[in-house]
Amino acid sequence: MSERKIALITGITGQDGSYLSELLLDKGYEVHGIIRRTSTFNTDRIDHIYVDPHNEQARLFLHYGDLTDGTTLRRILEEVKPVEIYNLGAQSHVKVSFDSPEYTVDSVGMGTLRLLEAIRDYQHRTGIQVRFYQAGSSEMFGKVQEVPQKETTPFYPRSPYACAKVYAHWQTVNYRESYGLFACNGILFNHESPRRGETFVTRKITRAIARIIAGKQKNTFLGNLDAKRDWGYAKDYVKAMWLMLQQDQPDDYVVATGETHSVGEFLNLAFGYVNLDWHKYVEFDGRYLRPAEVDLLIGDATKTKQKLGWQPSVTFPELVALMVEADLQALGLTSPNNNSSNSFPDIATIRQNVGEM
Ligand code: NDP
Ligand code: GDR
Numbered sequence: 001m002s003e004r005k006i007a008l009i010t011g012i013t014g015q016d017g018s019y020l021s022e023l024l025l026d027k028g029y030e031v032h033g034i035i036r037r038t039s040t041f042n043t044d045r046i047d048h049i050y051v052d053p054h055n056e057q058a059r060l061f062l063h064y065g066d067l068t069d070g071t072t073l074r075r076i077l078e079e080v081k082p083v084e085i086y087n088l089g090a091q092s093h094v095k096v097s098f099d100s101p102e103y104t105v106d107s108v109g110m111g112t113l114r115l116l117e118a119i120r121d122y123q124h125r126t127g128i129q130v131r132f133y134q135a136g137s138s139e140m141f142g143k144v145q146e147v148p149q150k151e152t153t154p155f156y157p158r159s160p161y162a163c164a165k166v167y168a169h170w171q172t173v174n175y176r177e178s179y180g181l182f183a184c185n186g187i188l189f190n191h192e193s194p195r196r197g198e199t200f201v202t203r204k205i206t207r208a209i210a211r212i213i214a215g216k217q218k219n220t221f222l223g224n225l226d227a228k229r230d231w232g233y234a235k236d237y238v239k240a241m242w243l244m245l246q247q248d249q250p251d252d253y254v255v256a257t258g259e260t261h262s263v264g265e266f267l268n269l270a271f272g273y274v275n276l277d278w279h280k281y282v283e284f285d286g287r288y289l290r291p292a293e294v295d296l297l298i299g300d301a302t303k304t305k306q307k308l309g310w311q312p313s314v315t316f317p318e319l320v321a322l323m324v325e326a327d328l329q330a331l332g333l334t335s336p337n338n339n340s341s342n343s344f345p346d347i348a349t350i351r352q353n354v355g356e357m
Contacts, residue, residue, distance in 0.1 A: 004081070004083055005024075005027070005028055005029040005030065005083070005084075006029065006030045006032070006080060006081060006082045006083055006084075007024050007029045007030070007031050007032065007082055007083070007084040007085070007086065008032045008033070008034070008076070008077070008080050008082035008084070008085045008086070009021060009024075009031065009032070009033045009034070009085075009086045009088060010033075010034045010065075010067060010085075010086070010087050010088055010089030010111075010115065011034075011086075011087070011088030011089035011090060011135070012031075012033025012034065012035060012046060012062070012088070013033070013035055013036075013042050013043055013044075013045060013046060014045070014088060014089075014092070014197075015045065015193060015195045015196050015197065015234050016088050016135070016191075016234055016237070016238055016241075017033060017045070017046070017086075017088050018045035018046050018049075018195055019193070019195070019234050019235045019238040020086060020088070020238040020241060020242070021033065021046055021049060021060060022049060023238055023239060023242060024242070025049060025059055025060060027242075029059070029084075030059045030061070031059060031060045031061070032060075032061045032062075032063060032076070032080045032082065033046070033060070033061070033062050033063070034062075034063055034064075034065040034066075034067075034073075034076060034089065035062050035063070035064060035065075036064070036065075036066055037064050043062070045195050046060070050062075061080075063076045063079070063080070066107075067089045067090075067106075067107045067110075067111025067112075067114065067115065068106050068107055068110070068111060068114075070114040070117070070118065073114055073115055073118045074118045074121070074122070077118055077119065077122040078122065081126065081128060082130065083128065083129070083130060083131065084130070084131045084132075084133070084245050085115070085119065085130055085131070085132050085133070086133045086135075086241060087111075087112055087115055087132065087133060087134050087135055087168075088135045089107065089111060090107055090108045090111070090135065090161075090165075091103060091104040091107045091108060091161070092108075092161070092197075093161070093197070093199060093200070094139060094159045094161050094162070094290060094294075095288065095290050096161075097159050097160040097161035097162075097164075098159060098160060098290060098291055101160035104160050104161050104164055105160055105163070105164040105167075108161060108164035108165055108167075108168060109163075109164035109165075109167040109168055109171075111168075112134060112167075112168035112171055112172065113167075113168075113171050115132075116132070116171055116172065116175045116181070116183075119132060119175075119181065120175065120179055120181070123181070129182065130181070130182065131182040131183075131184075131245040131250075132172070132175075132181060132182065132183040132184070132245075133183075133184050133186060133241050133244060133245055134168055134169065134172040134183065134184065134185045134186070135186060135188065135241075136165055136168070136169050136172075136185045136186055136187045136188065136252075137161075137162065137165045137187065137188060138187060138188065138189040138190065138230065138254075138256070138297045138299060139157065139158070139159065139161060139162040139165060139294060140155045140157055140162055140165050140166045140169060140187065141153055141155060141156065141294075141297065142155065142156040142157045142158035142159075142162055142294050143156040143158055143292075143294070143295075144295060144296050147296065147298060148256075148258065148298040148299055148300040149254065149256075149297065149298065149299055149300065150254050150299070150300040150302070150303070151187065151252055151253065151254050151303055155169075158290075158292040158293070158294050159290065159292065159294075162294075169185050169187075169252075172184075172185050173185065173252070176250055181250075182245075182250045183250050184244040184245060184247075184250045184251060184252060184253070185252040185253075186240060186241055186244060186252075186253055186255055187252065187253065187254045187255065187299075188237055188240075188255045188256075189229070189230040189231075189232060189254070189255065189256035189257070189297060189298075189299040190202075190229045190230060190231045190232070190297070191231070191232045191233060191234040191236070191237040191255075192231055192232075192233065192234060192319060192323060193233060193234040193235060193322070193323070194322065194323055194326030194327070194330075195234065196234070196323070201222065201263055201266070202231065202266060202320075202323060203323065203327075204220065204222070205220070205222075205266060205267060205270050206270055206320075206323040206324045206326075206327045207327050208220035208281070209270055209271060209273075209274055209276070209324055209327065209328075210324070210327035210328045210330065210331045210333060211331070212276075212281055213274060213328070213331075213333055214331045214333060216331075218281075219281045219282065219283055220281060220282055220283070221282075221283050221284070221285035221287075221288065222263070222267075222282055222283075222284065222285065222288055223284070223285065223286070223287070223288025223289040223290075224263065224288070224289055224290075224293055225262065225263045225264040225267065226262055226263070226264065226295070227262065227263055227293055227294065227295055227296075228260045228261060228262045228295065228296045228297065228298070229260065229261065229263075229297050230256045230257055230258070230259060230260050230297050230298045230299045231257070231261060231266070231316060231319060232255075232256065232257045232312050232314070232319070233312065233313065233314035233318075233319050233322070235314075236310075236311075236312045236313050236314060237255055239310065240253065240255045240304060240308060240310045243308040243309070243310055244308065247307070247308070251307070253301075253303060253304040253307070253308065254299050254300060254301050254303065254304060255299070255301055255304055255310070256298070256299020256300070256301045257299070257301075257312045257316070258298065258299060258300065258301060259298070259316060260296065260297065260298035261316055266320060267282060269316075269317060269320040270320050270323070270324050273320065273321055273324045274324065274328075321347055322347070325347050335347060
């Protein structure tokens with residue numbers, strides 16, 4: 001890799017952007033992120049690593065921009081002169097993509113194309129060779145074609161979001177093959193953490209548990225509990241992104257745990273962790289159903305393990321425990337006796353192992 005360890009991240013304020021920034025800063029990079037102008041602060045997830053740019057120790061810099069604004073993307077590239085670019089920015093909520101398909105496709109699909117075009121011109125003008133990571137998704141597999149899903153499994157996207165990710169995937173392949181761009185697609189299965197957005201199902205559940213215990217809400221409303229997902233830990237997954245860009249050749253990789261669990265199983269474990277019966281607290285609301293559902297995702301990450309030496313470090317019960325604990329702590333609640341169930345590991349050990357806040 002180049003001596004100039006300068007990385008640019010779109011979507012730096014998101015779950016993955018925050019963990020990736022921490023990883024890159026730890027590795028000595030200067031990290032630049034694109035943030036959107038919002039009327040309230042949207043930098044909660046990275047505030048703890050932000051240092052005032054007037055401080056000469058500062059290595060994290062933020063720039064206003066948007067994937068729907070190609071001019072700004074070009075200007076930021078010229079200014080920052082990155083050697084690695086991670087495209088994590090997206091309207092990433094599958095259900096919302098049915099409500100707002102044009103915007104989703106503009107940010108996810110066209111946004112990736114705008115960035116790729118900006119990179120092509122930037123490389124040409126400056127001679128700087130860029131390595132590009134595209135945040136692809138297991139949602140691209142959509143309707144089950146093969147179990148488990150791997151790099152060669154055909155795509156069958158089932159939402160505007162997934163269609164746009166498939167478009168972005170193939171544009172990334174095309175820039176690699178047409179212009180020799182060092183471009184990688186990560187095909188990442190669901191990954192969660194205490195920093196997961198509050199409207200994704202795992203965090204919605206763990207946050208509801210803490211709020212129910214705190215007396216702030218009585219119950220929570222969910223949609224389809226039968227869908228099965230391959231859930232991993234976000235901090236593990238950003239390591240795979242970085243590893244992809246450190247290889248000799250660009251390629252596409254599936255990142256997954258190889259285990260699948262239903263939303264119902266997540267509920268069982270999460271409520272079980274605090275000795276509550278979820279049936280008493282969860283109600284059905286059809287508004288959370290999607291017009292087309294993805295029923296079963298389970299990934300085969302053999303290639304990623306073999307070529308990148310990557311491994312997931314957190315098991316499903318550990319992930320659930322980690323998330324419930326973090327939401328309890330956020331409300332100042334003490335952890336219940338979590339030895340009540342054998343399925344739960346010791347939270348102190350997990351936290352030490354993964355360095356979670
Ligand atoms: P989040 O939803 O947590 O974060 C999305 C980020 O994109 C935020 O920083 C958001 O900014 C930014 N963003 C949204 N719209 C735009 C736009 N128009 N221009 C620039 N930035 C924008 O997602 P995750 O961190 O969970 O995921 C990161 C990426 O990986 C996404 O592309 C997602 O689709 C993809 N992915 C995620 C998986 C997962 O399980 N987490 C699995 C597979 C793929 P703001 O904070 O202002 O909203
Ligand atoms: P997903 O994640 O659609 O897999 O996309 P999400 O957590 O939104 O849904 C997972 C499953 O849970 C079911 N579900 C509910 N989902 C939400 N959000 N809210 C509910 O109330 C609810 N009830 C049941 C859903 O129907 C679904 O089957 C995530 C995102 O991070 C994408 O950006 C990413 O690409 C994929 O993971 C991999």
